[in-house]
Amino acid sequence: MKLFASLLMTLPSLAFAAGGFTWTSGIASALHLPEHVVLFGFVSVLFILVGLLYRLKTADVSAALVPDSKFTFRNLFEFVGEFVYGLTRNIMGDKMAKEYFPLIVMLFMFILMSNVLGLIPGFLPPTDNFNTTLALGLFVFIYYNWHGIRVQGLVGHIKHFMGPAWYLAPLMLIIELISHGVRPISLGLRLKGNMEGDHLVLTIFSDLVPYLVPIPFYVIGLFVCFMQAFVFTLLTIVYISLACEVHDHEHHD
């Protein structure tokens, strides 16, 4: 109770100090954590709860075979899952899609939830901080390299960097190394920059005219939130499929 009271006490002063009100700034200062970490934890807890809820709804396997007839929570969840699975299968093919789908759908849902959280007044998206997005990008980077080595072997994975012909190898190696090294940074910067820019535009227009005018920017914001989660997921799929594809050289000239 005392903690709650102190939280309430610190809220307004913090809001003025930071230049804007957020619901979580009190919690962040009480825990001595940066705000995006608190929000990231919040989204994680939300994500786990949503997953558990879905699990409970489909606990009875024979009953879960038939989808709900109306628009329910479960239908929404399955719609997102099917959408991402279709995307994965289009790029990777059936066999690989089954293997890597859990990570991909996790990334998509997590980033989408984090992004959309920023549209609720008084919340910042955790993905508008470079620390969060670089962590996600590095995770993808390690994941696809690890699976590339696992599937192709170390030599096979390094052969990817060598280009199509042996005389191009010294040139291609440098280009490929740079392009791979930049991938986590560009993934992180793209997500962070888009979310921050989107939020900034929304802030500026709501400051200029608080009524009605920000509504189109909310719609654009929703679109950007979806698009950035989509792009991040799409690039993850492409990177994984590039690293783990088994080439058959006999069919090429």
Place this chain on the structure above:
Amino acid sequence: MDANGLLALSSALVLGIAALGGALAQGNAAAAALEGIARNPEASGKLFVPMIIGLALIESLVIYAFVIAFLLQGKI
């Protein structure tokens, strides 16, 4: 003009020039994809994913400029 003025000017110019280049490139990419869809509407599903990847890669350059603009702005 003092250093702060130059910083402010450059941080604005960085984003302006980058947005110009990015907009031209994205316009080209989207126009080509739309032309492809107009010629063959059934290909829209197949064109969509490569178009989005291309747009994302073009956009990332503008985002780099956005970050640089922020860095410059922080120095004022």
